[in-house]
Amino acid sequence: MxxxxxxxxxxxxxxxxxxxxxxxxxxxxxxxxxxxxxxxxxxxxxxxxxxxxxxxxxxEYYLTRSELDIFKNKTDQLIKAMDLQADSYFELIELGAGDGLKTKELLKSLDTNNFKFDYFPIDISSNALDLLEKDLNEVLPNVSVKTKQGDYFKVLDALKMSKKPKIILFLGSNIGNMTDDLASAFISKLGANLAPGDKLLLGVDLIKSKDIVLPAYDDSKxxxxxxxxxxxxxxxxxxxxxxxxxxxxxxxxxxxxxxxxxxxxxxxxxxxxxxxxxxxxxxxxxxxxxxxxxxxKYNDVLISKIILNTDFKLDTKIMDNKAYFADYILTRY
Known part of the structure; x- marks a missing residue:
């Protein structure tokens, strides 16, 4: 969506x-x-x-389940692909955090393995952020949650002053709501708010047949x-x-x-x-x-084209078990 x-x-x-x-x-x-x-x-x-x-x-809405499959069953791969170290502090920043369903799986693993980080969920919906913070305080009380309500880039502009290593999560194929040119400009703007070595985890829906995709946008109920x-x-x-x-x-x-x-x-x-x-x-x-x-919807060719003129390089692609969805790990150079 x-x-x-x-x-x-x-x-x-x-x-x-x-x-x-x-x-x-x-x-x-x-x-x-x-x-x-x-x-x-x-x-x-x-x-x-x-x-x-x-x-x-x-x-019918396979998108959430597909990316959740990655976050639940391939968490170690995600952590390795993002080059996270348990003894090195980083800021985990999520754009459009919503209810944090998928991110909680990553947060659980990071918390269990004593990673040092702050989680910054960013969303324009104060309602969604309030619910997310309340939920995380109950289920993951040791995780430091610092909600940020507002425009993505205004918040990122303020956060970049910390100079700390950053991991940006942009999940759920939200990038797919943009034209390819706007997506490229968006990723370029993200790069301007990050330092070399910072990471972007970009979740995208992959191109599939009509019989799978269309019902996700026209459910029977x-x-x-x-x-x-x-x-x-x-x-x-x-x-x-x-x-x-x-x-x-x-x-x-x-x-x-x-x-x-x-x-x-x-x-x-x-x-x-x-x-x-x-x-x-x-x-x-x-x-x-x-x-x-x-x-x-995307494939490797489209992703490569979109990031061609940005400050990111593609490191890793992790797919769900059905290969419906992919999380691409990009590094700011």
Missing amino acids: IEIVKNKEVAQENVICDDLEQFKTDIENGLQENPKTIPSMYFYDKKGDALFQEIMNLP GVTAAFNINVLERINTQLDANFDLSQFKHSPEYNEKEGIAISFIESKSDQTVAVKAIGKSFHFEKGEKIQTEVSR
């Missing part, structure tokens, strides 16, 4: 957006585009967070559909809009050759929607689609 950046923005009591002006601007600009778009970061209010947690447990449509409900609530949710439907697509899954919200009828907080109305033709999320 965009498991971009899955940037998370949580609303106070699911009503007030942390940056309402930015929300207005992004929705206005997106709905004026042709084709129309809504940034995927706005999936994640309290309801969106809960729906995505439900999605991750669906039988309709949870993903509810997750996608929820962004319209959020616009209604926070921007005083009048989207009739019954007149829109979830409409995903997957191009197996290119390895790109796209989620759309499709209008079921000719209709006009007013967004009072913006002071504008937007017309939709029957069958017209709003693009809400792009989920790129």
